[in-house]
Amino acid sequence: MQVQFFNAGAALFGVPDYVPALMEYVESYGIDLRFGHTLKSVDGPRGRATFEHVLRDGSKDRVESDFDMIHVVPPQTAPDFVRSSPLADAAGWIDVDRGTLCHIKYEDIYALGDAINAPNAKTAAAARKQAPVVAHNVLASLGRVARLALYDGYGSCPLTVEHGKVVLAEFVYGGKFAPSFPAWLIDSTRPSRLAWFLKERVLPPLYWNGMLKGREWMARPVQVD
Ligand SMILES: Cc1cc2nc3c(=O)[nH]c(=O)nc-3n(C[C@H](O)[C@H](O)[C@H](O)COP(=O)(O)OP(=O)(O)OC[C@H]3O[C@@H](n4cnc5c(N)ncnc54)[C@H](O)[C@@H]3O)c2cc1C
Incomplete structure (x- = not known):
């Protein structure tokens, strides 16, 4: 074939x-x-x-x-109700500061996830790191904490290259390499069985029981003065 x-x-x-x-x-x-x-x-x-x-x-x-079989990935766009809203930039994404995730025009609005215009890869891994930044900065806006938190552009793609092996790509703004694990455990530039195990067995309970319930201690945001 x-x-x-x-x-x-x-x-x-x-x-x-x-x-x-x-x-x-x-x-x-x-x-x-x-x-x-x-x-x-x-x-x-x-x-x-x-x-x-x-x-x-x-x-x-x-x-x-x-072709005998074709797999097509359409261009990414925000949903229509976002594209047509005053919150959107000219390209249709919610217009935020890439660090604080605060709206550029409306200082009482924060946004995260696929619909924002920050130049990170649109992944759930990014939303995982953005959510605590937004939560923290909303508290800062309300005067409940002193310092702001900044999102560094973290994103991750577990790239399945064969059955049983994954290349665990992790990076921050600017396409900068940002592995979470030391190379002796997972050399993320190489395909690995441990990264497959992580994707198959560890990430699903982490998503369902940790991230989606707001209990994710490993995603604490970096604070700035
Ligand atoms: C095939 C595929 C594989 C992926 N694999 C990975 C991966 O391995 N790792 C990873 O980190 N990320 C992965 N992603 C990306 C990840 O799914 C997204 O980045 C993540 O879901 C974005 O979350 P979100 O909450 O911003 O948006 P979404 O998850 O898209 O949530 C938006 C929600 O808004 C709802 N909605 C839309 N319009 C309206 C409306 N008018 N009123 C009310 N609700 C509305 C939608 O139904 C949806 O539930 C993958 C994506 C795809 C498509």
């Missing part, structure tokens, strides 16, 4: 430290990578997809590809 991977962007993953491990899998699976390709239409009955390809000189051409 020939696997083709078309991507509208220019790189396989935004954090360079994780790219070598991912490229080894791309090569071993024989995946044909094509960057700068944006899906324009799908002809299901004929099994044909059409992409717009941006060339190095900025010009565009059309590329057609046959």
